């Protein structure tokens with residue numbers, strides 16, 4: 001089967017975008033994996049699918065598949081690209097839309113400066129159920145670990161890490177590090193992604209606080225590996241930092257692929273707002289193996 005696609009990126013988190021407004025393409029997990037493959041397919045961190053409105057008051061349905069072919073609940077950088085795509089393709093003439101995801105409705109809006117702001121909905125801080133153990137941590141991390149909700153034993157080495165579990169519709173484990181450049185993203189990311197504490201697996205965020213309104217972040221994404229940026233990861237990291245009293249909204253999140261700005265009042269009932277870039281890279285057609 002030959003399909004048309006658009007390649008997009010938001011802060012370097014890259015996507016293949018598919019249009020199913022005229023009907024489902026019926027792709028299987030292995031075909032999503034093929035599209036995401038950087039050697040044999042197009043290459044992407046996630047595949048985003050645009051579907052028609054599922055209900056009154058909603059403009060589109062938004063499906064997300066990770067590079068491993070699994071369908072997931074939410075993708076923040078993808079949401080900005082989704083809004084840019086449907087507007088540029090003439091699928092809507094609205095600059096502000098409401099989009100149904102697997103876990104609720106999000107509301108992206110195109111800004112005059114070319115960026116996109118998304119109301120990502122309410123965050124959820126998952127309650128504490130594991131005792132603390134601060135031994136072996138640097139002083140600054142130990143200080144904040146007193147308030148840290150969850151201690152995890154790293155399965156492959158003797159260290160304990162302290163994480164804040166945050167749901168942005170999809171699951172995140174945010175940990176504080178002194179320096180993202182030397183953080184153990186490659187070694188601890190994959191083992192924490194599949195830690196038994198997270199039966200659905202988890203996106204693992206490594207957060208460096210530079211000031212109350214400036215952080216650096218790297219994320220080892222579930223089903224994809226480390227990406228240049230993770231939008232929901234940035235939201236989760238800022239929610240964790242604000243909940244711990246380390247950050248004040250709005251917060252600039254510097255990722256390896258670009259800058260995202262996250263705003264949250266600190267009230268559980270209020271939504272997280274994310275602002276950042278969304279860019280079309282190229283378009284094409286590809287033959288998918290049957």
Ligand SMILES: N[C@@H](CCC[C@H](N)C(=O)O)C(=O)O
Nearest residue numbers: 075076077170222230231232
């Ligand atoms: N890149 C994303 C998140 C994509 C889904 C994630 N890997 C998961 O499995 O939950 C973002 O920008 O939020």
